[in-house]
Amino acid sequence: EACIVASAATVHDMHAVGPDLLHALVSAPGPTGDFGRRIFGDFDFTGITPTYPHQSFDDELTLRVGDVELLLVDVGPAHTAGDTIVYCEQDGVVFTGDIVFAGGTPIMWEGPVQNWIAACRRILALDADLLVPGHGPVSPTARAQDMVDYLEFVREEATVRYAAGMDAQEAAKDIDLGRFSGWPEAERIAVNVATIHRELAGDEGAAPSGPELFGCMADLFAHQHSTSAPTSPPVGT
Secondary structure, three states: OOOOEEEHHHHHHHHHOOHHHHHHHHHOOHHHHHHHHHHHOOOOOOOOOOOOOOEEEOOEEEEEEOOEEEEEEEOOOOOOOOOEEEEEHHHOEEEEEEEEEOOOOOOOOOOOHHHHHHHHHHHHHOOOOEEEEEEOOOEEHHHHHHHHHHHHHHHHHHHHHHHOOOOHHHHHHHOOOHHHOOOOOHHHHHHHHHHHHHHHHOOOOOOOOHHHHHHHHHHHHHHHOOOOOOOOOOOOO
16 A cells, blocks of 8 residues: 655656566577576566556655655656655665666666766765665765766767767777776666767667667677777777
8 A cells, every 4th residue: 555656757767668678688589688687587577567656746756754754856867767866854865766876887778968967966965974876885975976977987988989980889899997997787888878979969869779778788798708809999088
């Protein structure tokens, strides 16, 4: 009998991207399916009937759960079409969802990148001591600055390569991640660069499908882990 609450954009996303898509991914043949099974192979996506939110909101919503007041803010589109952070002022905690990947590589399915950067800065501006990220351990709120640093770095590197005429996959392979190279799931840069290139081309509505993007990550993962992969001179920044 619990009431499920989500932003209107998230409700739309939940209907558009469901368990059937993930089942198709892990069942796919070839490198894309192999990559999907490496990530999701422990889970069974068959026979799932999603339960969708009962209440939706736009922009912001204040809720009381018992004696706790919570502020819900839709800071998307960024990671996905709808990204909600939940701020509990009395406890000094902000639940960030996938706006923060603590110690891991973020993945930008939707963008624009500036929205995600702005969302992180909004988290940093809150009077909170701790954040609960979508991925990774509970962390000091300052951890959101790591996301800003990574996203600004990738935006700059991707923009330089777009101007040089590289396509998104070439650019993703060419970028030296530097201090971010040790973050897990570094191959997610393939999706991040594709999203930024789409913005630069003015094609926000022409996003590749999920399986296509997983194929890009699978290709980059193989490239990153191949000792015989050819290297190309990096494009200067």
